[in-house]
Amino acid sequence: xxxxxxxxxxxxxxxxxxxxxxxxxxxxxxxxxxxxxxxxxxxxxxxxxxxxxxxxxxxxxxxxxxxxxxxxxxxxxxxxxxxxxxxxxxxxxxxxxxxxxxxxxxxxxxxxxxxxxxxxxxxxxxxxxxxxxxxxxxxxxxxxxxxxxxxxxxxxxxxxxxxxxxxxxxxxxxxxxxxxxxxxxxxxxxxxxxxxxxxxxxxxxxxxxxxxxxxxxxxxxxxxxxxxxxxxxxxxxxxxxxxxxxxxxxxxxxxxxxxxxxxxxxxxxxxxxxxxxxxxxxxxxxxxxxxxxxxxxxxxxxxxxxxxxxxxxxxxxxxxxxxxxxxxxxxxxxxxxxxxxxxxxxxxxxxxxxxxxxxxxxxxxxxxxxxxxxxxxxxxxxxxxxxxxxxxxxxxxxxxxxxxxxxxxxxxxxxxxxxxxxxxxxxxxxxxxxxxxxxxxxxxxxxxxxxxxxxxxxxxxxxxxxxxxxxxxxxxxxxxxxxxxxxxxxxxxxxxxxxxxxxxxxxxxxxxxxxxxxxxxxxxxxxxxxxxxxxxxxxxxxxxxxxxxxxxxxxxxxxxxxxxxx
Amino acid sequence: xxxxxxxxxxxxxxxxxxxxxxxxxxxxxxxxxxxxxxxxxxxxxxxxxxxxxxxxxxxxxxxxxxxxxxxxxxxxxxxxxxxxxxxxxxxxxxxxxxxxxxxxxxxxxxxxxxxxxxxxxxxxxxxxxxxxxxxxxxxxxxxxxxxxxxxxxxxxxxxxxxxxxxxxxxxxxxxxxxxxxxxxxxxxxxxxxxxxxxxxxxxxxxxxxxxxxxxxxxxxxxxxxxxxxxxxxxxxxxxxxxxxxxxxxxxxxxxxxxxxxxxxxxxxxxxxxxxxxxxxxxxxxxx
Numbered sequence: 001x002x003x004x005x006x007x008x009x010x011x012x013x014x015x016x017x018x019x020x021x022x023x024x025x026x027x028x029x030x031x032x033x034x035x036x037x038x039x040x041x042x043x044x045x046x047x048x049x050x051x052x053x054x055x056x057x058x059x060x061x062x063x064x065x066x067x068x069x070x071x072x073x074x075x076x077x078x079x080x081x082x083x084x085x086x087x088x089x090x091x092x093x094x095x096x097x098x099x100x101x102x103x104x105x106x107x108x109x110x111x112x113x114x115x116x117x118x119x120x121x122x123x124x125x126x127x128x129x130x131x132x133x134x135x136x137x138x139x140x141x142x143x144x145x146x147x148x149x150x151x152x153x154x155x156x157x158x159x160x161x162x163x164x165x166x167x168x169x170x171x172x173x174x175x176x177x178x179x180x181x182x183x184x185x186x187x188x189x190x191x192x193x194x195x196x197x198x199x200x201x202x203x204x205x206x207x208x209x210x211x212x213x214x215x216x217x218x219x220x221x222x223x224x225x226x227x228x229x230x231x232x233x234x235x236x237x238x239x240x241x242x243x244x245x246x247x248x249x250x251x252x253x254x255x256x257x258x259x260x261x262x263x264x265x266x267x268x269x270x271x272x273x274x275x276x277x278x279x280x281x282x283x284x285x286x287x288x289x290x291x292x293x294x295x296x297x298x299x300x301x302x303x304x305x306x307x308x309x310x311x312x313x314x315x316x317x318x319x320x321x322x323x324x325x326x327x328x329x330x331x332x333x334x335x336x337x338x339x340x341x342x343x344x345x346x347x348x349x350x351x352x353x354x355x356x357x358x359x360x361x362x363x364x365x366x367x368x369x370x371x372x373x374x375x376x377x378x379x380x381x382x383x384x385x386x387x388x389x390x391x392x393x394x395x396x397x398x399x400x401x402x403x404x405x406x407x408x409x410x411x412x413x414x415x416x417x418x419x420x421x422x423x424x425x426x427x428x429x430x431x432x433x434x435x436x437x438x439x440x441x442x443x444x445x446x447x448x449x450x451x452x453x454x455x456x457x458x459x460x461x462x463x464x465x466x467x468x469x470x471x472x473x474x475x476x477x478x479x480x481x482x483x484x485x486x487x488x489x490x491x492x493x494x495x496x497x498x499x500x501x502x503x504x505x506x507x508x509x510x511x512x513x514x515x516x517x518x519x520x521x522x523x524x525x526x527x528x529x530x531x532x533x534x535x536x537x538x539x540x541x542x543x544x545x546x547x548x549x550x551x552x553x554x555x556x557x558x559x560x561x562x563x564x565x566x
Numbered sequence: 567x568x569x570x571x572x573x574x575x576x577x578x579x580x581x582x583x584x585x586x587x588x589x590x591x592x593x594x595x596x597x598x599x600x601x602x603x604x605x606x607x608x609x610x611x612x613x614x615x616x617x618x619x620x621x622x623x624x625x626x627x628x629x630x631x632x633x634x635x636x637x638x639x640x641x642x643x644x645x646x647x648x649x650x651x652x653x654x655x656x657x658x659x660x661x662x663x664x665x666x667x668x669x670x671x672x673x674x675x676x677x678x679x680x681x682x683x684x685x686x687x688x689x690x691x692x693x694x695x696x697x698x699x700x701x702x703x704x705x706x707x708x709x710x711x712x713x714x715x716x717x718x719x720x721x722x723x724x725x726x727x728x729x730x731x732x733x734x735x736x737x738x739x740x741x742x743x744x745x746x747x748x749x750x751x752x753x754x755x756x757x758x759x760x761x762x763x764x765x766x767x768x769x770x771x772x773x774x775x776x777x778x779x780x781x782x783x784x785x786x787x788x789x790x791x792x793x794x795x796x797x798x799x800x801x802x803x804x805x806x807x808x809x810x811x812x813x814x815x816x817x818x819x820x821x822x823x824x825x826x827x828x829x830x831x832x833x834x835x836x837x838x839x840x841x842x843x844x845x846x847x848x849x850x851x852x853x
Contacts, residue, residue, distance in 0.1 A: 194852045204848060210839040213647065236844065237833025239646060239825065244672040248639040251632065255612070255643030258630055259651075262836040263643075281633050341839075372849065379839050406628040406644075406651060409607045413622075413629040416615070424578050424623050425631070 002032070002057045002180055005064045007081055009050035010073025012043055015126040020051035022130050024195060026147055027055050028368050030139045031191040035060040036366045042304040048076055061332060061367060061471025065548045069136060071129060073112070092132055108132065110173045116166060124166035131170020138178020141171065194369045198362035199224025201333035202292055205340025206264050207232055208374065213256035213263040215241040215249040220304050221360040222266040222294035246271035250278030250291065257287050258414060260382060260405035262344060266292035269311045270301060276318045279353055283323035283439065285414040288347040290340065295359040297544045306544025307360035309467055310518035313526065315355045316496050324443045327496035329357040329467030333367050335493055338375045346449060348380040350442050351403060361546040362468035384408030391422040395434060399441035443497060450499040458488025461511035461560060466492040466523050469515055472547045479553050485560070503531040513559055514538045515547065571606050572596040572625045580624055587764030588618055590738030591685055596625050598748040609652045612641040614666060617692045618658035618685035635665025642678045647834040649679070649822050652752065656683035660690050663699040663719050674728040674757055676821040681751045681758045684721065687766035688773050695769035705772070721761045722801035726794060726814045731756030733797065733814040737782050738764040739775050743810065750812060756820050785811035792816070
């Protein structure tokens with residue numbers, strides 16, 4: 001089995017992203033499964049940024065700590081990450097000190113920029129680096145060159161040729177035999193076809209769901225969703241509005257939804273704080289809406305470009321008084337496509353808000369797939385009505401009132417104040433009770449909609465996680481099993497309301513260990529509260545970086561050894 | 567004569583004080599909508615919070631009574647998604663210029679085809695008498711106990727400075743005059759602001775009906791609404807004489823008109839999930 005970890009590092013603006021993007025796509029083309037993860041600072045130029053790329057001939061979902069190849073676009077990368085390189089691993093770049101004492105590494109010294117200048121322009125430095133990496137790995141040059149042609153075709157023949165020259169120059173300079181078996185020349189039935197990140201996937205999910213309206217204020221890490229939908233706006237007829245603030249964004253989305261659009265908004269925790277007023281409005285007016293919260297560490301502005309899973313208890317409770325809402329957390333990009341589609345369906349079916357918890361890790365990490373599978377989801381069409389008797393909040397046994405949109409003779413009256421069945425404001429306390437009960441009554445049916453978590457059995461212990469930790473937990477489980485620890489795995493992507501029968505399920509699990517990217521273990525707390533079953537063993541990380549496979553495996557083993565919370 | 571369909575058959579109990587300036591606005595709006603030939607189902611009234619914001623409940627129409635200060639973003643989206651509907655955002659000065667000030671400025675920038683009616687009584691009525699963004703300096707209340715220190719917000723000057731498409735001022739004590747202005751505003755293509763001077767009989771003892779009647783006058787034939795500088799100058803007039811009427815007009819493409827050159831307007835209304843062909847095309851792009 002091929003399982004290689006590469007890190008490309010440099011200053012922001014130097015081309016780390018370009019190198020890693022081209023490389024990830026070349027690897028996918030060559031038949032490898034790829035996982036790539038960006039690590040960047042909240043700045044435009046300078047600082048330190050890097051990408052983890054993992055490649056394998058089997059699907060991969062997370063990054064590892066120890067590297068087979070470190071590519072240094074600047075000296076800082078070498079200084080910071082040299083210790084992560086495995087024994088006999090490779091270090092590539094112009095900054096590798098000659099005669100470095102740690103001679104357990106292979107050094108390949110190439111000055112990318114100098115080579116590029118000789119080819120006419122330093123912009124080709126990135127392609128020299130890509131060429132060098134592809135030679136080390138042994139990627140088939142024809143496939144890579146065909147890819148270069150595609151990427152640069154729009155910029156003209158000369159740019160294509162120069163990039164090819166740079167690529168070849170990089171290959172020539174390596175001077176070692178390829179370390180991986182030649183792939184790609186063989187057409188494999190198992191090779192991945194798709195490579196996508198969470199933001200793209202959230203956007204795709206909205207597009208497939210027929211979303212016609214997206215309003216947002218730019219905020220890392222969810223801006224990518226807006227970028228994606230804007231890139232498809234003209235082709236499919238989607239209105240994408242950059243609002244003046246998050247308050248406007250959610251109110252616009254609610255107006256659009258009331259008028260009959262399928263509307264979504266996206267932000268991060270700080271922006272979600274501003275949206276909470278609108279979330280309550282959605283609940284009170286029973287206007288459907290999908291809200292994406294791309295989590296990052298806080299409080300306040302926190303670490304803008306890092307990852308976190310610490311908004312869970314906030315979004316579950318956000319808003320004054322009480323009202324039901326759905327909360328989802330996609331496990332990976334493929335899952336995100338379906339989660340958004342399901343969120344649209346459920347927000348319309350129950351006329352309650354649906355919140356999707358993403359995070360920087362899900363948003364930015366690219367994962368490759370053999371296939372993307374779309375779940376069957378019913379369509380939901382609302383209409384106008386000419387009934388003069390129409391009342392928007394008609395009381396029904398389920399609490400769900402028939403919904404129409406303005407335009408027919410039936411007048412649609414919605415109100416943020418407590419209102420009567422026809423939407424007119426009221427201070428009649430009897431009506432208040434009836435309306436509050438109507439809204440809360442949806443809860444039981446909503447619970448029935450929710451699915452039990454994914455479960456893979458294990459006799460010795462059980463890893464429990466939610467959202468974007470799917471991939472890393474799955475891989476840690478695999479590694480533990482390889483070491484003789486029969487680990488099980490439970491994963492939630494539907495968080496709120498929790499499904500019926502959860503306690504009966506949880507009590508059977510051997511030695512549950514909850515893994516989360518927050519300080520206290522918020523999901524474990526929520527489970528304890530709701531199921532009256534306790535989860536004393538928790539592994540948390542809250543430095544803004546995701547769990548890495550090998551690091552987490554070691555922490556799980558420590559916990560198993562000590563038998564206590566870490 | 568045909569009955570006005572905007573009159574409610576089953577009247578909702580009106581929560582305004584007797585003699586409130588809001589009654590004049592309600593009457594003028596109902597009549598303006600009727601005289602322009604609209605039917606209730608073609609109209610959406612969007613409001614915020616406060617006494618003025620209750621107005622949509624007192625006539626027959628589609629209603630979105632939302633949050634304090636947030637009526638304009640809601641109305642903007644409704645109008646853009648459903649351009650065939652007449653959309654009116656209406657609320658008080660605290661709602662539109664205070665909590666909603668940012669949305670007000672950005673709506674002017676977008677120029678959606680909306681009519682914005684502001685019940686401007688220079689006081690917070692529903693919360694019992696605090697200064698509002700348009701309260702005059704020196705206005706005394708329980709909060710502004712030593713008199714209001716802040717310079718009042720001048721909605722007309724600000725709107726003209728931002729090149730708003732239509733800027734007008736009415737007076738709720740003159741229902742006929744107000745109706746005329748509202749009819750112009752409702753027929754206008756683009757962002758139309760009508761700031762309505764509206765006495766609060768309970769909490770504003772200064773700006774009363776009598777106080778206004780002594781001062782207000784309509785802009786005459788000599789006023790050219792297409793002259794921005796002149797309009798700006800007239801908007802600064804406040805004191806012994808207070809002008810009413812249409813201060814400024816500038817017909818320019820609306821947000822919707824610009825958007826629909828890129829997206830067919832019918833597409834914004836949900837038509838169902840993306841087709842299999844569309845999905846296949848997107849999958850192809852990802853490969």
